[in-house]
Amino acid sequence: ETGVTQTPRHLVMGMTNKKSLKCEQHLGHNAMYWYKQSAKKPLELMFVYNFKEQTENNSVPSRFSPECPNSSHLFLHLHTLQPEDSALYLCASSQLAGGRDGELFFGEGSRLTVL
Amino acid sequence: AQSVTQPDIHITVSEGASLELRCNYSYGATPYLFWYVQSPGQGLQLLLKYFSGDTLVQGIKGFEAEFKRSQSSFNLRKPSVHWSDAAEYFCAVGATGNQFYFGTGTSLTVIP
Numbered sequence: 152e153t154g155v156t157q158t159p160r161h162l163v164m165g166m167t168n169k170k171s172l173k174c175e176q177h178l179g180h181n182a183m184y185w186y187k188q189s190a191k192k193p194l195e196l197m198f199v200y201n202f203k204e205q206t207e208n209n210s211v212p213s214r215f216s217p218e219c220p221n222s223s224h225l226f227l228h229l230h231t232l233q234p235e236d237s238a239l240y241l242c243a244s245s246q247l248a249g250g251r252d253g254e255l256f257f258g259e260g261s262r263l264t265v266l
Numbered sequence: 267a268q269s270v271t272q273p274d275i276h277i278t279v280s281e282g283a284s285l286e287l288r289c290n291y292s293y294g295a296t297p298y299l300f301w302y303v304q305s306p307g308q309g310l311q312l313l314l315k316y317f318s319g320d321t322l323v324q325g326i327k328g329f330e331a332e333f334k335r336s337q338s339s340f341n342l343r344k345p346s347v348h349w350s351d352a353a354e355y356f357c358a359v360g361a362t363g364n365q366f367y368f369g370t371g372t373s374l375t376v377i378p
Contacts, residue, residue: 155309157309191275191371192370193270194366196366241309243310254300254315255310255312257302259307259308259309262307
């Protein structure tokens with residue numbers, strides 16, 4: 152098993168659809184993250200979970216809804232998205248939640264296209 | 267405010283030539299610094315990191331980076347580039363709390 156696995160790798164959805172992105176980490180880490188990567192922009196931190204508790208919500212619109220049932224799994228539920236939400240969504244994990252406690256391990260991303 | 271600047275959006279080098287990618291950061295305390303690489307359609311992979319100690323750090327794939335506090339820089343270098351090094355490179359600083367600040371990336375093209 153690779154360290155951080157994301158499914159699906161590609162997703163196309165209409166603005167009225169509801170879909171979910173899934174992330175699973177096999178590293179025994181305690182913190183998980185969702186990042187949004189758009190072309191020519193810095194990675195945007197969306198959410199952070201530390202020991203299953205949400206510790207960061209970076210002013211993300213409510214059409215994005217995270218869920219962390221345990222320290223190994225992270226979901227991003229999507230509904231009524233906009234075309235500008237099209238991006239690569241990256242999941243990451245770290246041993247502890249904090250930029251000064253270790254590095255991030257990333258999944259391969261889920262490429263989302265909103266029509 | 268914390269920030270990371272990668273002044274070069276795109277760099278082209280010949281295979282076998284040396285490489286230096288620039289990174290400047292703004293952070294009030296001693297920074298934790300990272301370089302990541304992203305191949306097309308892939309996630310980010312850690313190349314190397316600096317937390318403390320020797321300011322010249324070695325990473326995977328023959329990369330190294332040097333932390334220069336006086337210049338607020340953490341430039342990435344490789345003495346001889348291979349075609350497989352073509353990718354997007356991201357510099358990041360780790361801050362207190364749950365924050366990692368990333369630069370906008372430098373796209374590397376390697377020509378034969």
